[in-house]
Amino acid sequence: MSTAARLAFIGLLASAGIQAAIAAEKPASHPNLSGFWMLASGKPIEDPALKAKISPGTVILNDTGAVEFPRGEYGGLKLTPAAETAAKNWDSKDDMTVANACRIPSIIYAMQGPFPIEVFQGTEMTVIRLEYFDMARVIFTDGRKHQTGDGPMTKVGDSIGHWEGDTLVVDTIHVKEATITNNGLSHSDKIHVTERFKLSADGKKLLATQEFEDPEMLLNKGVRFITWNRVEGDHVHAYDCDPSFAENYAR
């Protein structure tokens, strides 16, 4: 898809989300997560209620935001032989090519990156715009089920959500293969992601966990805590990635 087409598509999604947010009257029982959120620097908040929902045996990855693991370090994730082989054969220089410089990550890497997001919450859907690579997610909260097994794989996947008290729980499948830790470890399209989003008590922070499992690439589950700060008056900017940047590394 061309950049222009992608931006147009994102615009439609965002517009749908905005309209949903405006048209829908939110039940008083659901916190409103709408707003512009900038990833908080430093160690994310490990909210006790969110922590209590993490599946037993899941390893907490400490690479949220600007932190990245060096080659060969995966934060406690245990790799399958297939993942080990792929990571061993990964050549970091391949990422600095015109072909790959603007390769879009999946939500696994993008959601925890040091870029802002904008949330438009409605009753039947919530839209999350990511500044990183102009990504847009639609999380259906109208009670529908996941798409069938032969549905398309995308970098944002197929997301459905429901509320558990003050927490929006998002379940995502059909995520196209992409990096997990940006150092050679990738997930397959069998990855299953469970995210939980809630506001801090003062409403100034958006707290989340991103838990995932991938039977093809991982022998255990992983989770990241993510914290964003509310920023008034700002909006997600266009990213419009320019792959010619990669040419500068070599010459």
Added chain:
Amino acid sequence: MRTISGVVAAGLLSLGVLASSVAAAHHSFAVFFDNEAGIVSVRGVVTQFNFTNPHGLIRMQVKEKSGETVEWKAETNSPSILERRGWKKDSLKAGDEIIMEGWRARDGARYMRMRKVTKADGTPVGIPFESMEVR
């Protein structure tokens, strides 16, 4: 303290500072850049400034102690992030004399990830990362 030809200053950097000041991108910072070696700093004249995502790029001519002039390149954080720190597409122009600080590429190339840019008169370009808590 580290000495590199053409380098006018260097300092050590803790992991904590690194973690709060480097924006992850499509290519891995930890794999590409040598944060263990600390900050390198070069003084030179800008020849080109591109300000597009995923990274801006600054080319500069640097005169080495030997008298030889060499080219250094520095990639910046994402311009969409830098814009919120006061950077603009015309923040630098060809002919500007600047001091560039950053983390050098692990492969030894004259290529770094920018941390801070200061103009020759001491004026910082944009807001340095370490001074901004939220964004």
